[in-house]
Amino acid sequence: ETGVTQTPRHLVMGMTNKKSLKCEQHLGHNAMYWYKQSAKKPLELMFVYNFKEQTENNSVPSRFSPECPNSSHLFLHLHTLQPEDSALYLCASSQGITDTQYFGPGTRLTVL
Amino acid sequence: DAKTTQPNSMESNEEEPVHLPCNHSTISGTDYIHWYRQLPSQGPEYVIHGLTSNVNNRMASLAIAEDRKSSTLILHRATLRDAAVYYCILRSRHTGTASKLTFGTGTRLQVTL
Numbered sequence: 033e034t035g036v037t038q039t040p041r042h043l044v045m046g047m048t049n050k051k052s053l054k055c056e057q058h059l060g061h062n063a064m065y066w067y068k069q070s071a072k073k074p075l076e077l078m079f080v081y082n083f084k085e086q087t088e089n090n091s092v093p094s095r096f097s098p099e100c101p102n103s104s105h106l107f108l109h110l111h112t113l114q115p116e117d118s119a120l121y122l123c124a125s126s127q128g129i130t131d132t133q134y135f136g137p138g139t140r141l142t143v144l
Numbered sequence: 145d146a147k148t149t150q151p152n153s154m155e156s157n158e159e160e161p162v163h164l165p166c167n168h169s170t171i172s173g174t175d176y177i178h179w180y181r182q183l184p185s186q187g188p189e190y191v192i193h194g195l196t197s198n199v200n201n202r203m204a205s206l207a208i209a210e211d212r213k214s215s216t217l218i219l220h221r222a223t224l225r226d227a228a229v230y231y232c233i234l235r236s237r238h239t240g241t242a243s244k245l246t247f248g249t250g251t252r253l254q255v256t257l
Contacts, residue, residue, distance in 0.1 A: 137186055
């Protein structure tokens with residue numbers, strides 16, 4: 033599946049590091065999303081962007097900072113994370129915010 | 145948000161049909177029933193959705209009860225590649241909340257030879 037790509041696929045970082053996750057969609061969609069999937073917990077929606085504007089922030093701590101420079105790219109900037117932030121971070125996109133969402137393969141993040 | 149209830153796990157033999165149930169007794173008239181699945185080490189994948197009538201596509205069929213309080217995802221011939229966690233999700237038609245896909249814990253389907 034090359035519709036939604038995410039890099040890196042795996043990331044290990046210390047609590048004082050700054051890193052960024054990248055998502056790119058090749059589907060011509062207008063909406064993009066960040067989700068978090070922790071071990072043994074359901075997927076949680078973090079952020080929603082529609083036409084590059086953030087429309088939803090589900091009470092995500094400020095150590096997670098999203099950026100959407102255009103409709104095809106979405107970033108998640110990470111700084112001073114905690115070990116409990118270790119999880120699979122999934123990006124998704126959809127044509128409009130009411131349409132079917134297509135997910136990327138995720139970035140497996142480990143915070144030491 | 146209206147909630148869904150699914151069995152934690154199910155098993156099936158390869159080449160046999162699989163019926164994955166979902167209860168959603170508090171569904172509202174504006175909620176679509178969506179199914180996604182998540183294969184190991186992958187992101188979720190859309191399977192099918194419906195409102196009132198039964199639906200078929202190349203991946204599966206969706207049977208919706210007449211009162212809409214339950215639905216069943218049907219895989220007609222399970223293969224080993226269908227082993228995944230299957231999520232039943234209610235999604236409102238209203239724009240404001242429609243962007244939200246609220247995932248539960250899903251049903252883990254095991255397929256054996």
